[in-house]
Amino acid sequence: MKKKAQGQRELLLQGNEAVVEGTLRAGCRFFAGYPITPATEISEILSVRLPQVDGTFIQMEDEIASLGAVIGASLAGVKAMTATSGPGFSLMQENLGFAVIAEIPCVVVNVMRGGPSTGLPTFPSQGDVMQARWGTHGDHPIIVLCASTVRECYELTIEAFNLSEKFRNPVILLVDEVVAHMREKVVLPEEVEVFDRVKPTVPPEWYIPYEDTPRGVPAMANFGEGYRYHVTGLTHDIRGFPTSRPDEIGPFMARLHRKISQHFSEIQKAEFFQTEDAELTVVAYGCVARSAKRAVREARERGIKAGLLKLVTIWPFMRAAVERLLQTSKTLLVPEMNMGQISREVKRVNRGVAKVYTFNKVDGTIITPEEILNRMLEVS
Amino acid sequence: MPEITKIIHKYLRHDKKFPHVWCPGCGIGIMLGALIRAIDRIGYEKDEVVLVSGIGCSGRLPVYVDFNTLHTTHGRALTFATGVKLAKPSLKVIVIMGDGDAMAIGGNHFIHAARRNIDVAAIILNNSVYGMTGGQYSPTTPYGMRSTTTVYTSIEQAFKISELAVTAGAVFVGRGTVYHAKLLDSLMEKAFLKQGFSVVEVMAHCHTQYGRQNRLGSAVEMMEWQRDHAVSVEKAAKMKPEELSDKVIIGVLVDKELPVYQEEYGKIRERAKGEAGSRSSQAIQGSRSKEER
Numbered sequence: 001m002k003k004k005a006q007g008q009r010e011l012l013l014q015g016n017e018a019v020v021e022g023t024l025r026a027g028c029r030f031f032a033g034y035p036i037t038p039a040t041e042i043s044e045i046l047s048v049r050l051p052q053v054d055g056t057f058i059q060m061e062d063e064i065a066s067l068g069a070v071i072g073a074s075l076a077g078v079k080a081m082t083a084t085s086g087p088g089f090s091l092m093q094e095n096l097g098f099a100v101i102a103e104i105p106c107v108v109v110n111v112m113r114g115g116p117s118t119g120l121p122t123f124p125s126q127g128d129v130m131q132a133r134w135g136t137h138g139d140h141p142i143i144v145l146c147a148s149t150v151r152e153c154y155e156l157t158i159e160a161f162n163l164s165e166k167f168r169n170p171v172i173l174l175v176d177e178v179v180a181h182m183r184e185k186v187v188l189p190e191e192v193e194v195f196d197r198v199k200p201t202v203p204p205e206w207y208i209p210y211e212d213t214p215r216g217v218p219a220m221a222n223f224g225e226g227y228r229y230h231v232t233g234l235t236h237d238i239r240g241f242p243t244s245r246p247d248e249i250g251p252f253m254a255r256l257h258r259k260i261s262q263h264f265s266e267i268q269k270a271e272f273f274q275t276e277d278a279e280l281t282v283v284a285y286g287c288v289a290r291s292a293k294r295a296v297r298e299a300r301e302r303g304i305k306a307g308l309l310k311l312v313t314i315w316p317f318m319r320a321a322v323e324r325l326l327q328t329s330k331t332l333l334v335p336e337m338n339m340g341q342i343s344r345e346v347k348r349v350n351r352g353v354a355k356v357y358t359f360n361k362v363d364g365t366i367i368t369p370e371e372i373l374n375r376m377l378e379v380s
Numbered sequence: 381m382p383e384i385t386k387i388i389h390k391y392l393r394h395d396k397k398f399p400h401v402w403c404p405g406c407g408i409g410i411m412l413g414a415l416i417r418a419i420d421r422i423g424y425e426k427d428e429v430v431l432v433s434g435i436g437c438s439g440r441l442p443v444y445v446d447f448n449t450l451h452t453t454h455g456r457a458l459t460f461a462t463g464v465k466l467a468k469p470s471l472k473v474i475v476i477m478g479d480g481d482a483m484a485i486g487g488n489h490f491i492h493a494a495r496r497n498i499d500v501a502a503i504i505l506n507n508s509v510y511g512m513t514g515g516q517y518s519p520t521t522p523y524g525m526r527s528t529t530t531v532y533t534s535i536e537q538a539f540k541i542s543e544l545a546v547t548a549g550a551v552f553v554g555r556g557t558v559y560h561a562k563l564l565d566s567l568m569e570k571a572f573l574k575q576g577f578s579v580v581e582v583m584a585h586c587h588t589q590y591g592r593q594n595r596l597g598s599a600v601e602m603m604e605w606q607r608d609h610a611v612s613v614e615k616a617a618k619m620k621p622e623e624l625s626d627k628v629i630i631g632v633l634v635d636k637e638l639p640v641y642q643e644e645y646g647k648i649r650e651r652a653k654g655e656a657g658s659r660s661s662q663a664i665q666g667s668r669s670k671e672e673r
Binding site: 054094234 | 393395396397426427428430432442443446447448449450451452453456459460461462463464465466467468470471488489492645648649651652653656
């Protein structure tokens, strides 16, 4: 992301407020949502801000309707998003799958709270990591980002829109309740990179809406711009019409996955902190990564060669980043505010090379630096 | 080729999309014809029409016509249509649903779209059955009728779609049958031209599933039933409730004026811009700058 020193805005922001700033900066002009703690601030503030910039805010009858309206708006050419928490995210899975198969760019922010079901509405959790990956049915590609700071709430919201427009895929931004409601000083850059979907340049009669391309991402025509085509949740041929032919279904599914899998380098982001010589590396994300960073510093002070891999992109899982750790690390520690969701991925990539330990907390409180440090001392 | 067929051919997608999925004798074709003739008479450009549908036999309709077409998830067509219309109000948005689609899984979306008065036209094909999945009972299957999931007969009361639409606040509600094709033409035209949420309930037969299981005869016989049991709104006004018990009232049930959502939201935008600089809205924005602190 390009940054510029002059003209920066220095603000005291809550994570949810930073999401709003990022939303507007990314050019989003449509929001449909349903009230839910702890994501409600995003709705409330956008209901004030969007009409000021000729955008549209609407409160729908539920979260299913919210994502439906978002997809409709995106098809009409307006960048669109919704924000919710666990119970609402469960309802959105149906239309999330539609956005995947019809390749409609949109952003879903999930401010995670404790679950399952109504769970812990005001308490933090990281319990939706696997739901974000596999919540909707069928084999599908997905991009999921996770913010650990208020500044990242801003940056990753913009990044979520950019990735969704670039790859014509829904992008999910996971925010822990802690980060969403925490206030921090943030310097918002004046200049950011904003990507808009690629539109067709061919005459309408030549336009093939789901054509395979080297990038795997077909150009997208907005409704009402002269390119009349069919959009469906049924498996379709390159013209968008439903198909039951194996020779059309196979290539379609292959392209749908390839458009993400061949662009890992453009999608995946992580932070390596003191990992060069680390023998014990912590793999963390969201607010836990911040506790982990302090724990790593303190471990270093005690003479332990410790490091931190902070995952910014959660899905597609950053296999290469974990493999890089395995060059030096004999031990990996994965602290999470769930019963162990990303640790399973780490173990899968590790394949017995290093020892992988977990630290799981699901009592509605955050994981502290001391807790991580104690676990590090235990396993080192 | 007769003139009426020429009009329909002008709007069909001829590349690859035929034969269609509907059974011979199905009423959907008559509804599609009425829809196309209404659009042709009004003179909408193909580019400005968005046809949205849900799931089921009716859900397959948009694929055959040359507009911007959107085949969504089951029951959710109105939510997608809401997004399209609010994002680009210049588009003419028409939604096709079935009775299961609009009344069961999408019932909540239906009453809320009506309440909001979003400017879309909702066409509901009511054949009292889930046809595509093989003939299960729907929210409009009458009491005492059979289906593959009510083999001992249905013990539930049926929804009255048009009456529900009136109560939920739709500004235009019309009901027709596929037998009364000319009435259907005019109801569709009125619904498309109406500003706000307009509903046309199309009573249709499903002789393949509902008709066969209830021994109602062929498509022709079921259409004759429509002919014999339909009563116009004007005539019904002079009839006693007991005389109307087995009748279907057809015609315009409601045609009224209420503020349309997009126009009201336009006013909200003006107010929001006017208040954008004021201190009160700064406080709501929550993003206080360092200087202000």
